[in-house]
Amino acid sequence: MEILPNYDLTKLNTFGINAKAKFFVEIKEEGELTELFESPIFQKNPKLFLGGGSNVLLTEDFEGLVILNRVKGTEILEENTEEVVIRAMGGEIWHDLVNFVVERDYWGIENLAYIPGSVGAAPMQNIGAYGAELQNVLENVEAVEVATGAKKIFKKEECCFGYRDSAFKQEFKGKYFILAITIRLSKTEKKNISYKILKEYLEKNQIEVRSPKDIADAVTSIRKSKLPDPKVIGNAGSFFKNVFVGKEKLAALQKQYPELPYFLEGEKIKIPTAWLIEKCGPASPRHGGASWKGYREGDIGVHEKQALVLVNYGGGTGKEIKNLAEQIIDSVYSKFGLKLIPEVNVI
Numbered sequence: 014m015e016i017l018p019n020y021d022l023t024k025l026n027t028f029g030i031n032a033k034a035k036f037f038v039e040i041k042e043e044g045e046l047t048e049l050f051e052s053p054i055f056q057k058n059p060k061l062f063l064g065g066g067s068n069v070l071l072t073e074d075f076e077g078l079v080i081l082n083r084v085k086g087t088e089i090l091e092e093n094t095e096e097v098v099i100r101a102m103g104g105e106i107w108h109d110l111v112n113f114v115v116e117r118d119y120w121g122i123e124n125l126a127y128i129p130g131s132v133g134a135a136p137m138q139n140i141g142a143y144g145a146e147l148q149n150v151l152e153n154v155e156a157v158e159v160a161t162g163a164k165k166i167f168k169k170e171e172c173c174f175g176y177r178d179s180a181f182k183q184e185f186k187g188k189y190f191i192l193a194i195t196i197r198l199s200k201t202e203k204k205n206i207s208y209k210i211l212k213e214y215l216e217k218n219q220i221e222v223r224s225p226k227d228i229a230d231a232v233t234s235i236r237k238s239k240l241p242d243p244k245v246i247g248n249a250g251s252f253f254k255n256v257f258v259g260k261e262k263l264a265a266l267q268k269q270y271p272e273l274p275y276f277l278e279g280e281k282i283k284i285p286t287a288w289l290i291e292k293c294g295p296a297s298p299r300h301g302g303a304s305w306k307g308y309r310e311g312d313i314g315v316h317e318k319q320a321l322v323l324v325n326y327g328g329g330t331g332k333e334i335k336n337l338a339e340q341i342i343d344s345v346y347s348k349f350g351l352k353l354i355p356e357v358n359v360i
């Protein structure tokens with residue numbers, strides 16, 4: 014383990030923001046944590062844990078210690094004819110874990126294929142896509158407490174999962190190094206293809222789902238067609254969360270905007286934030302009126318195919334993106350009276 018000073022983080026955040034860390038360390042083995050926790054640099058500095066860097070916006074240099082989790086390993090803990098329990102270390106790449114399980118025909122996380130980021134970051138925001146969420150399969154999260162170095166195992170119920178939310182993003186924020194997750198998957202078919210866009214894609218391409226890999230491949234194609242590849246255009250996926258409203262607010266909005274899309278998710282009514290962003294903003298002849306979609310200002314902007322995604326075309330700064338996000342929040346609020354909440358962790 015080596016703590017390096019003045020470290021460039023450009024390649025470690027998918028927005029590709031040029032920012033530096035005062036100190037930086039890469040952790041490859043669980044055993045290195047003891048040494049890390051005992052070091053004065055660790056004890057005296059603010060800390061930022063990084064996985065894939067796919068859900069952060071760095072608005073300035075980080076005046077502390079950035080800790081990169083690269084602890085690898087995936088193992089099958091137990092299995093029977095119906096189920097399998099898998100433990101994956103936090104530094105694994107999430108999509109590699111999806112590949113590992115779909116190759117073996119295990120059902121449960123195929124809808125979460127091709128989500129950028131690491132395994133350790135997955136429980137932080139309870140990653141979700143195409144009708145599935147990590148919490149549906151998660152058994153527990155193993156984490157090391159920063160203050161004491163003690164290892165703790167949080168059962169699913171203790172993680173307080175919500176929509177793109179968990180205790181690790183709230184009261185446990187910055188207090189734990191996520192070492193591993195354990196998930197329980199099914200060996201028997203459990204396909205979940207009710208998400209509208211996924212269902213339409215399968216129908217249109219006449220794909221009959223026989224294995225979890227069929228779904229993972231479909232989801233991967235959809236994601237590739239809509240979301241910009243961070244290796245080409247810097248981004249962190251959806252910048253904002255979708256909005257949930259009550260019946261009265263929905264009715265009031267529908268009066269004014271009869272074409273407003275909405276989705277029922279259990280008891281809740283989801284309004285796609287991408288639509289709200291698309292329907293307000295500066296003049297945009299291409300989108301038939303005012304729209305943030307496809308908006309560009311210097312090196313930053315709003316993606317042309319997905320209005321939820323803010324992008325850095327190259328030389329953009331974190332401050333510029335933050336400023337654009339604030340303008341979008343204000344304009345959605347003044348038009349629809351809805352307050353957008355960033356999904357991305359703004360540092």
Ligand code: EPU
Nearest residue numbers: 142143210250251253254255274285287288291318319320
């Ligand atoms: N829509 C627009 N304009 C757009 C894009 C979408 O109006 O530019 C509307 C359409 O009505 C569409 C609806 O939004 O039917 C939903 O779009 P989509 O299925 O693409 O999903 P989303 O709600 O925009 C969420 C997640 C994504 C996830 C997809 C698929 C959040 C914040 N985002 O986006 O997650 O991949 O569903 O399940 O919940 C991420 O978290 O980084 C991420 C990419």
